[in-house]
Amino acid sequence: MLTIKLKIFAAITSLVILSGCSSSASVQLTSEFPQVLAEPKALSAAVVFEPSFATYIAEPNAKTVIDIGAAQVRLLRNAFAGLFSKLEFVASREEVTTDNAMVIIPSVREVQVSTPSDNYLNVFEVWIKYNLDLETTEGESIDSWFMPAYGKTPDAFMASKSAAIEEATIIALRDAGAKLMLDFYRIPAVNNWAAEEQKRARQEQDSIQQTKNAEVSP
Amino acid sequence: MKSSTRLIAVLVTAVLGGCSATTTIDEYRPTGDAIELNANERVVVLGRRDAGHYETDREFISCVGNKMRGADIEVLPEQEFIDAIYPWFEPRTAPKGLPRLKRLMQDASIKTQVDKRNVRYLVWLDGSTETLDSGGSISCAIGPGGGGCFGFAQWDKVSVYEAIVWDLDQLTEKGRLRVDSEGTSYLIGAVAPIPFLTPVKSDACSSMGNQLKNFFSVSQ
Numbered sequence: 001m002l003t004i005k006l007k008i009f010a011a012i013t014s015l016v017i018l019s020g021c022s023s024s025a026s027v028q029l030t031s032e033f034p035q036v037l038a039e040p041k042a043l044s045a046a047v048v049f050e051p052s053f054a055t056y057i058a059e060p061n062a063k064t065v066i067d068i069g070a071a072q073v074r075l076l077r078n079a080f081a082g083l084f085s086k087l088e089f090v091a092s093r094e095e096v097t098t099d100n101a102m103v104i105i106p107s108v109r110e111v112q113v114s115t116p117s118d119n120y121l122n123v124f125e126v127w128i129k130y131n132l133d134l135e136t137t138e139g140e141s142i143d144s145w146f147m148p149a150y151g152k153t154p155d156a157f158m159a160s161k162s163a164a165i166e167e168a169t170i171i172a173l174r175d176a177g178a179k180l181m182l183d184f185y186r187i188p189a190v191n192n193w194a195a196e197e198q199k200r201a202r203q204e205q206d207s208i209q210q211t212k213n214a215e216v217s218p
Numbered sequence: 219m220k221s222s223t224r225l226i227a228v229l230v231t232a233v234l235g236g237c238s239a240t241t242t243i244d245e246y247r248p249t250g251d252a253i254e255l256n257a258n259e260r261v262v263v264l265g266r267r268d269a270g271h272y273e274t275d276r277e278f279i280s281c282v283g284n285k286m287r288g289a290d291i292e293v294l295p296e297q298e299f300i301d302a303i304y305p306w307f308e309p310r311t312a313p314k315g316l317p318r319l320k321r322l323m324q325d326a327s328i329k330t331q332v333d334k335r336n337v338r339y340l341v342w343l344d345g346s347t348e349t350l351d352s353g354g355s356i357s358c359a360i361g362p363g364g365g366g367c368f369g370f371a372q373w374d375k376v377s378v379y380e381a382i383v384w385d386l387d388q389l390t391e392k393g394r395l396r397v398d399s400e401g402t403s404y405l406i407g408a409v410a411p412i413p414f415l416t417p418v419k420s421d422a423c424s425s426m427g428n429q430l431k432n433f434f435s436v437s438q
Contacts, residue, residue, distance in 0.1 A: 033304075034301040034302070034304040035304070036304055036305060037302075037303050037304060037305075037306065037327050037328060037331060038327070039327065079305075121271050121272070122272070122348075123271070123272070123273060152267075152273060153273065154272070154273040154275045154346075171309075174304070174305065174308055175308060175309065175310055177304070177305050177308075178304075178305035178308040178310045178311045179310060181305050181311075182305075182310065182311060
């Protein structure tokens with residue numbers, strides 16, 4: 001009787017140890033991201049988070065699954081708030097209601113993961129390759145911007161692979177926010193659109209002012 | 219009997235002595251005076267994470283921060299500072315030199331956040347702990363009659379960290395510090411595995427923290 005109990009105990013212990021050594025990782029990101037510290041430009045944008053983007057689950061390899069959909073939506077909501085003073089978030093292109101806005105349609109091209117056994121370094125790495133389709137409200141293309149983001153986290157003794165990949169993915173998402181803040185208005189086509197839009201807004205303002213002045217004067 | 223006890227004591231002392239790390243500290247300061255830190259001013263210790271092949275780990279950063287806290291120096295947690303001024307201290311955007319820091323601090327919103335948290339000095343830590351060399355072998359086996367480990371293994375570790383202190387008020391560099399720590403750890407398999415670990419990283423942290431404490435003088 002004692003031998004059977006010992007065997008069961010040994011089997012359970014072996015299973016626990018072997019499951020701890022499993023090289024697969026399933027990650028769901030639940031973390032919040034800080035508000036960006038930036039003064040937005042007096043411009044409007046409509047960001048289209050299509051369902052395929054908002055519920056995106058990356059499978060960079062057969063053993064890794066990363067659910068980044070909700071987290072990337074939270075991050076981009078924060079980041080775009082630092083770029084545009086007037087924002088609208090919609091689920092499809094048809095729902096855009098803001099006039100004279102830049103319509104931004106983000107999508108994920110690819111997610112890549114590299115572990116210490118792949119790169120022979122003591123780091124876990126995650127790359128997220130985004131694409132931002134930028135259009136006017138009339139549907140005219142402004143640009144299609146490729147935006148890669150990168151995150152890495154050190155390997156720690158006895159730490160789980162899932163935890164390391166989760167942390168590297170959070171760092172990659174934060175990097176996407178940083179890249180957006182740093183480079184978005186440096187895209188020549190975006191810079192031109194912003195200049196023209198500000199000029200149009202000024203002219204519109206002047207014309208309203210002139211109309212008001214004409215109404216007041218006899 | 220007496221001589222064998224003495225031999226064991228000598229052996230244990232020799233083995234344990236071999237488990238201590240050798241640490242070298244290099245320090246550079248423009249002046250010999252300690253950096254004045256008012257009672258309400260704080261220090262933030264940040265890790266450099268822009269290198270391709272390593273990361274200055276958060277555990278080391280918080281270890282150095284804790285050592286400095288022991289000397290009545292108020293240390294702001296790294297993540298709190300980075301989140302407060304997101305995204306300007308991410309690996310992609312963090313200033314690598316004083317000219318970039320000066321440009322960042324010209325931004326009123328960044329300056330306001332730094333001032334709001336009373337952060338006067340920023341300590342950049344850059345480095346890592348690596349295993350250089352390993353040798354020997356140890357094997358473990360388990361069977362119905364019991365189990366055990368037999369053999370001998372050893373490995374060398376080296377920790378190299380550099381600290382740079384920036385004054386966020388005067389926007390100048392206040393000093394640099396470099397800590398090199400190395401040591402060998404052993405694992406002896408005599409039925410049970412017996413580790414003799416050299417705390418290389420912990421030693422580097424203590425040395426860095428204690429030396430940084432001497433950089434500052436807290437006025438009450």
